[in-house]
Amino acid sequence: MSWQGNLTQEQQVVRAFLAMPPCPVKEALGRLVLQVAFQVENLRCAQAQADGLPCQELEPDCSACQGLEERLRRCLEAEAFSA
Numbered sequence: 001m002s003w004q005g006n007l008t009q010e011q012q013v014v015r016a017f018l019a020m021p022p023c024p025v026k027e028a029l030g031r032l033v034l035q036v037a038f039q040v041e042n043l044r045c046a047q048a049q050a051d052g053l054p055c056q057e058l059e060p061d062c063s064a065c066q067g068l069e070e071r072l073r074r075c076l077e078a079e080a081f082s083a
Helices: 007-019 024-041 063-082
Strands: none
Touching: 007 024, 024 063
């Protein structure tokens, strides 16, 4: 599944964040989102392509990319159960 061009979801995230009143939770959430976004932006797959260069794609079938996605999903699931 490609997340490129999923503008609706991105807009919903930004609108929801902007609608939050200023508070320590909003500040912490903003820092968390930025930290994860920077990690994903700089994530490079350890699997080599045919030419020997590292893969530059973030496809969910890659073990490195899939691992990050699974860890994020587990965090969300753990939070849903504790709420």
